[in-house]
Amino acid sequence: MSAYEELVRRYQDLAYRTAFLVVRDAEEARDAAQEGFLSAHRALGRFRVGAEFRPWLLRIVANAARNRRRSASRRAALALRAGRDPASGDAAPSPEAALLAAEQRATLMAAINSLREDDQLVIGLRWFAELGEAEMAEVLGRPRGTVKSRLSRAMARLREVLERLEEDLSNG
């Protein structure tokens, strides 16, 4: 196995997930991730001494994904995976608890999807791609401080929307 192929295998899940969060389309995300890996391979000579590979790669993948997002006609909303609770282990929750948890997840998902796209993206990168602030800054092409404040504002808006949704639900 070549070294670069091994690198691709190591980072392809993260790259694809990141691209998907940007473009919200499986085929576009696949193309963006592959394009990103190809661009990174061509740019290896410009890889800065001492830099970390992962954020550098993510930035290239995200650029490819952003270019595709601009040309995409529409983006699908984030959705919840159907089927069994992927986190459930031996101690399965009671049916009532599982139902409540599922409802809470659906409400949170709906709240996220009601946010504007910029907010959804910054929340998705932080919590669903599990990127740190420095990597988010690379992906978004913004200074770290800007990303931090954008995330903070997005979270505040999410909290506000979520509280409103949950209040509506509790009022029946």
Next chain:
Amino acid sequence: MADQHLSPLEMRLAELSAFIDVPATPPLASALADRLRAEAGLRPSWRWPLPSVGRGTALAVAATLLLVSAVAAIGIALGGLRLIFNPESLPPLPSIPNQPGIGQQTTLDAARSSVGFVLRVPTVSALGEPDQVYVMEPPAGGAVTLVYGARPGYPLQPDRMYGLVLTQFRADIQAENFEKLIMEGVRITHTNVHGLPAYWVAGGEHFFFYRDATGQIVNTTLRLVGDTLIWEEDGVTHRVEGAPSLQAAIAVAESLEPAPSGE
């Protein structure tokens, strides 16, 4: 994301992550290998592989990349390259999985006769004869890999069946680029072998990239079995991999002598 100071909303988001419907990652590595091969001038094939691409195909593609790298290292035009590697006929290599590019197993004498450079072998008494010898061609001139099992002072690497691997092939290492492109967390120690510049590459990631004399990026897996000493001598690049220490690797390196004729 094990942060003990998450707010309730952050905890809910962290938990939600496992439920987000992100499609399964497509086989990017094999698709990329195909496209890189196309870019390298081999059979153009700008397409996605069929979903039914199997492990054999993936290995073949990976092997092709390795061959492309080796050929690029000596600056041979790729257009007329004939790929002779066939993963289905690989000899069993239980300790070096996913490393199909080391070639076909042969004898030391046959390897000595077949390569276009002076093949050298360690004369450290503890090593003795190699347990296995592999020749890969292309590149023109060949690349030879000598594999040694456990020896006194050269224990098996964890999870490996072999203790030391010595590879020799014709290529030019340019120190500036070699160092520039070392990846993530690798410790490089400058040293020398017979007074020639050498590098001890230890720890961290197992990858390295360097440019060949034509300016092309050459990529290969640096470590087959462990930390690696790499140097160039008489136009031949040498890699000693898996020695337990830099001193042990240098002892092997400086003991190299032309392989004796078996006649």
